[in-house]
Amino acid sequence: MTGIASPSTAARIRLVAGREITTRARDKGFLISSAVIVLLVLGVMVFQLLAGGSGSSTTIGTVDGGAQVExxxxxxxxxxxxxxxxxxxxDVAAARQAVADGDVDAVLVGGAGDDPQVVVESSRDDAASGIAGTAVGALSVARQLGEQGVQLTPPPAISYDVLDPATEGxxxxxxxxxxxxxxxxxxYILFGQFVAQGVVEEKSSRVVELLLATMKPWQLLAGKILGLGVLGLIQIVLIAVIGVTGALALDVVDLPGQLIGTVLTVIAWFVLGYALYASIFAAAxxxxxxxxxxxxxxxxxxxxxxxxxxxSIQAAQxxxxxxxxxxxxxPGMSPLVMPVRIAAGEAAGWEIAVSVALMLVAIALVVRIGGRVYAGALLRTGSKVKLREALRAERA
Amino acid sequence: MLEFDGLHKAYGGNQGLQGGGVTVAPGQMDGVCGANGAGKTTTMRIAMGLARADAGQVRWRGQPLDEASRQRIGYMPEERGLYPKMKVAQQLAYFARLHGLTAADAAAAAEHWTERLGLGDRRDERVEKLSLGNQQRVQLAAALVGRPEVLILDEPFSGLDPVGVDSLAEALLEQCRNGVPVVFSSHQLDLVERLCDAVGILARGTIVASGTVPELRAAEGGRQLRVVAPDALHGWAGALPGVRVVSEQRGDTLLELGPGTDDQAVLAAALRTGRVTHFGWREPTLVELFREAVAAPAVAA
Incomplete structure (x- = not known):
């Protein structure tokens, strides 16, 4: 007989995790939902770009203008x-044509002269005509002051004293x-579902009996949660990279350093929240x-x-x-609420530490109790197993 | 040696398992028969660590089975179970790896057993797309693919067509010849009789009879002698000492001999009546042994 060494615990967990990753990564539902999330993130960024206040611009034509008018x-x-x-x-004719064609929003004719005129396509284009009006006024004031021999010096630069720089941006x-x-x-919903479906698939197809003949329930559970967790982590990192790259490329954020900090916080909370929810979902x-x-x-x-x-949506406001x-x-809500509070600069360091500690305690408890439920209920097929029975009947 | 020793397990109000033992030698094929609910599946599940015995143990090479030694057992559960959406070869390789084979060995083993069990052209199909018979073959392959040192198979023949039965039987015999003890349960007693070196009959949670089929026959008290003497007068054997007539019909007599009664004396008496066309011990089939063993109130053989 060939002496085949029985695989180590780590090797078994790796095998289970590997199977979860390879089968899920080929799953259509997974691929579609990933694409939807990425599109969602990109969509939000494009929306930011279009709706952003700093983005407005206008084109104004001039006739008889010059450097001063411009x-x-x-x-x-x-x-x-x-x-x-x-x-x-x-000439005016060409300018009028450009307005009619929509090439420019307004045309200022003779802006520096005594009889300035503004051409617009309709009265609604008041942003451009307003700018033209202000320019004419400024030019006129400057000219009259110049005629009186007044020398204009630019106003002094103001230095700002911000009392709470943390809330900046x-x-x-x-x-x-x-x-x-x-x-x-x-x-959480997606991967929690994956874990839950995987558990039920093994139970309903009864392949679990074959699996448990080669490993302990907790090893199977750990492999499943780790495998899908790695997949989830890859996905969120991918989304983060796409999101951050896109945000920087489209120039929607002012402070890239803080953006990356916030994204890393969210990823860290993903790990904590996933550990909790995946364990609960698996046991259930x-x-x-x-x-x-x-x-x-x-x-x-x-x-x-x-x-x-x-x-968490309310917390954002x-x-x-x-x-x-x-x-x-x-615990359980903190992964969704805390990142928002941290980003808003509302959470003190100790608050974050307590929240993380509570979460870790909750995870430890859930893994312990959930593991027992899982082990107790896994081989009981048929009707729904009561929670208490499962806790009592570990490998009865 | 694979030994099932004094397994007890209570199940709610049922009697469950109540001891009894079987020993399976290397290279021996052991069939376990028993009525529904007699405890076959429970016994196997205890061996695989899927159920816990209240008392008793299962030993392999003298050591109680533990997690490591269970890795070396090929198991086919009564409730068949495979990943429905996984491809055949992929799935088998996965199980082989769980049993400790390297990735390359596992792939080779999956290749070998699919070929061997006639699934060569189904390797890349999902299990759920296969016919039930083919799924059954994959299930068997899953038990064999990890190079097991022991095989424990719960009802491996159920649901197979005669061709499938033959190829499965052949595969099991080959494993057996390689020194792998094989234990399987079955309702198909003719199959058990044909394949197995030893048989254990389980009833009411305990082994009521075990041994080779000839041993079981020998142990069966009051063997019957059939004598066909067409010319004999009715009641010809009634007067013979130590002989009880079970039935007699137109010269076809069924006799039961007491201890120490000489069967040659019976033959001589029969010959005195005229022609004797048949004289022989009637070998009870396993089915009859089974009925006898199961019907008798629990007396361990």
Whole structure:
């Protein structure tokens, strides 16, 4: 007889995890949902880009303008936060045609003279005509002051004293964190389902008996959770990389350093939350033998997720609220609420530490109890196993 | 040596397993028969560590089975189980690796057993797409693919067509010749009789009879002698000492001989009546032995 060494615990867990990864990575449902999440993130960024306040610009034509008029137009555009591009036209007819064609938003004729005129396509284009009007006014004042011999010196530069620099640009961080939480929520549901379906698949197909003849229940559970966890981590990192790269490329964020910090926080919370939810989902799923019964055992946990998600959206608007503060300590809800509070600069260091510690305690408890439930219920096929029975009947 | 020793297990109000033992030698094929609910599956599940015995143990080479030695057992559960969405060869290689084979060995073993069991052109199909008979073959391959040193198979023949039965029987005999003890349970007693070196009959949670088929026959008290003497008068054997007539019908007599009664004396008496066309011990089939053993109130043989 050939002496084949029995695989080590680590080797078994690796084998199980490897199977989970390879079979899931080929799964159509997985690929589609991944694509949807990536598209969602990209969509939000494009939306940010289009709706962003700093992005407005306008094109104004001039006739008989010159460098002075052009400068005046650009400067008065800056005052209302609009980039102004100036185009010089040879005569009024060409300029009118350009307005009619929509090549320019407005044309300023004779801006430096005594009889300035603004051509617009309709009265609604008042942003451009307003800028033109301001420019004409400024030019006129400068000219009259010059005629009186007044020398203009530029106003002194103002230095700003910001009392709470931490909240600087937090609006953007919160948006990023919220987006991260949406991704977290989607991944918890998705991968929690994967774990649960996997457990029930093994139970309903009864392949579990063959598996448990070669390994212990906890090894099977660990391999399954780790394998899918690695897949989930790859996915969230991928989403993060796409998101951050896209954000930097499209220039939607002002502070790339803080953006990356927030993204890393979200990823760290993914790991904690996944460990908790995957264990609960696996234990719950082991109680039933059919995919159809899965809903009933997963509902309580899913509810916790949904509530956490709703609170985190609220926290984004009011990160200092009591609800947000309290729930950011509740294990299971904290992975969704805490990242938002951290991004808003509302969470103190000790708060984060306590929240993480509570989460770790919860994970340890769930893994212990859940592991027992799983081991007790795994070989009991047929009707739904009661939780108490499963706890009592480990390998009866 | 694979030894099942004094296994006890209570199941709620049922009697469950109540001791009894079987020993299977290397290279021996052992069939376990028993009525439904007699405890065959429970016994095998205890051996595989899937159920815990209240008392007793299963030993392999003198050592109680533990996690490491169970790795060397090829197991086919009564409730068939495979990943429905995994491809045949992939799945078998996975099981082989769980039994400790390297990736390359596992792939080769999957290749070998699919070929061997007539699944060569089904390797890349998902298990759920296969016919039940072919799924059964994959199940068997899953038990064999890890180069087992012991085979424990729960009802391996159920659901197979005669061709499948033959190829399975052949594969098992080959394993057996290689020194692998094979234990399987079956309701098909003719098959057990044909294949097995030893038989254990399980009833009411205990082994009521075990041994080779000839041993079982010998142990069966009151063997019957059939004598056909067409010319004999009715009641010809009634007067012979130590002989009880079980039945007699137109010269076809069934006799039961007491201890120490000489069967040659019976033959001589029969010959005195005229022609004797048949004289022989009637060998009970395993089916009859089984009925006898199961019907008798629990007396361990």
């Amino acid at each position: 400068q005046a137009l650009v400067r008065s555009g800056e005052q209302v936060g609009t980039d102004v591009t100036v185009t010089e036209f040879a 937090n609006g953007q961080q919160v948006v990023v964190a919220l987006l991260g939480v949406v991704v977290l929520y989607a991944l 799923a082991s109680l039933v033998s059919r995919q159809e019964d899965l809903g009933s055992v997963l509902t309580p946990t899913t509810l916790l997720l949904v509530v956490g998600f709703i609170v 009011d990160p200092g609220s009591t609800v947000a503060t309290v729930t950011s300590f509740v």
